[in-house]
Amino acid sequence: MNLNTLLDLAIMIFAGMFCGRMAKHVHLPNVTGYLVAGLLIGPSVFGLLSEDFLTTINIISDVALGFIAFSIGNEFKMSYFKRVGVAPIVIACLESLFAVVFVVLGLLIARQPLPFSLVLGAIAAATAPAATIMVIKQYRAKGPVTETLLSVVAIDDATALILFSLAVAVAQGLTDAGASFGASLLSPLREIGGAIVVGAALGFIFLLPLRFFKKAGNRLSLIVAFVFAGIGIATLFDLSSLLLCMAMGAVVANFSPDVTQIMDICDGVTPPIFLLFFVASGADLKLSVLPTVGLIGVIYIVLRVAGKAFGASLGGIVCKCDKNVKKYLGPCLLPQAGVAIGLSLAAGKIVPHFAPQIRAVILCGTLIYELIGPAVTKLSLKKAGEITTN
Numbered sequence: 001m002n003l004n005t006l007l008d009l010a011i012m013i014f015a016g017m018f019c020g021r022m023a024k025h026v027h028l029p030n031v032t033g034y035l036v037a038g039l040l041i042g043p044s045v046f047g048l049l050s051e052d053f054l055t056t057i058n059i060i061s062d063v064a065l066g067f068i069a070f071s072i073g074n075e076f077k078m079s080y081f082k083r084v085g086v087a088p089i090v091i092a093c094l095e096s097l098f099a100v101v102f103v104v105l106g107l108l109i110a111r112q113p114l115p116f117s118l119v120l121g122a123i124a125a126a127t128a129p130a131a132t133i134m135v136i137k138q139y140r141a142k143g144p145v146t147e148t149l150l151s152v153v154a155i156d157d158a159t160a161l162i163l164f165s166l167a168v169a170v171a172q173g174l175t176d177a178g179a180s181f182g183a184s185l186l187s188p189l190r191e192i193g194g195a196i197v198v199g200a201a202l203g204f205i206f207l208l209p210l211r212f213f214k215k216a217g218n219r220l221s222l223i224v225a226f227v228f229a230g231i232g233i234a235t236l237f238d239l240s241s242l243l244l245c246m247a248m249g250a251v252v253a254n255f256s257p258d259v260t261q262i263m264d265i266c267d268g269v270t271p272p273i274f275l276l277f278f279v280a281s282g283a284d285l286k287l288s289v290l291p292t293v294g295l296i297g298v299i300y301i302v303l304r305v306a307g308k309a310f311g312a313s314l315g316g317i318v319c320k321c322d323k324n325v326k327k328y329l330g331p332c333l334l335p336q337a338g339v340a341i342g343l344s345l346a347a348g349k350i351v352p353h354f355a356p357q358i359r360a361v362i363l364c365g366t367l368i369y370e371l372i373g374p375a376v377t378k379l380s381l382k383k384a385g386e387i388t389t390n
Contacts, residue, residue, distance in 0.1 A: 073249020
């Protein structure tokens, strides 16, 4: 890391803080300001940050997502699931499924090829938890919608991978007679199962030193070390780092009597990491993709939202959830980022002649969802009566 890198990081923090404060003045979440700051200083507008620089700081995104996933895991308390039952799992499955179904049907009606429709539609299941978590933390949202939302966005990563693997397996069967349906399914199942098992094991190992290190400084060092280890192990063995860190957080939440102190320590150290992550995410957004998406992009962006809203509402009805969960949970599931972009790269390999189009649609969707998603989440939680401040 050279001095220019440190200066660029400082610029990102200053820009994020300024735009975050401006966003607050117009009653938008801070995360929207961070994303706008990144967009403005990134390659698409003023070019203060280069694409090469953004590539070199990918580790910040990895670390931020690791801490976010660890925090989400804290919501997986057995006492919560004993109280609400399987509702979050049912809702997560249905909102993911109907997002895929709506987009695939829309593309087929627009006379797009079935393999292309399947792989692009399957990406619609993915939801990015980071922006949602930031909104909840900023406004200290509490209530049945917030509780259910935290669990749903956590489970969503697994459901998205499974649905994508199914769609890819079918698409490969249509385009390649020699493709193995079973092999296409085994890879994501290994990724999901391995992440949960390794994450849970790390969580139990984490509990051991916690018994001997009581001071906040020592515990902060342990938290950072275990989150870093989780991300590193996930990368080494090609596992989902989000699910691994979630599983680790879930074990700590259920088996450590000091979980409240641990999460307070996390909340005290993560703000600058999250700020840098969202500014970097905003800088990665590319305005140049907007004119290139056409009808296919409109179908994807609109029908994904409709499918998630319908599926979440249906899940709430099936599980007899609170009326606000049925009404307001769906709109909180708009954000889409890293996982979707990763899946778009995989999809491009399945239907290579459609790769540029898939990439453009997903990047455009990410731009729109990330910029409006936090504001929609805030508005939905406020209407549900779970945010009491501006």
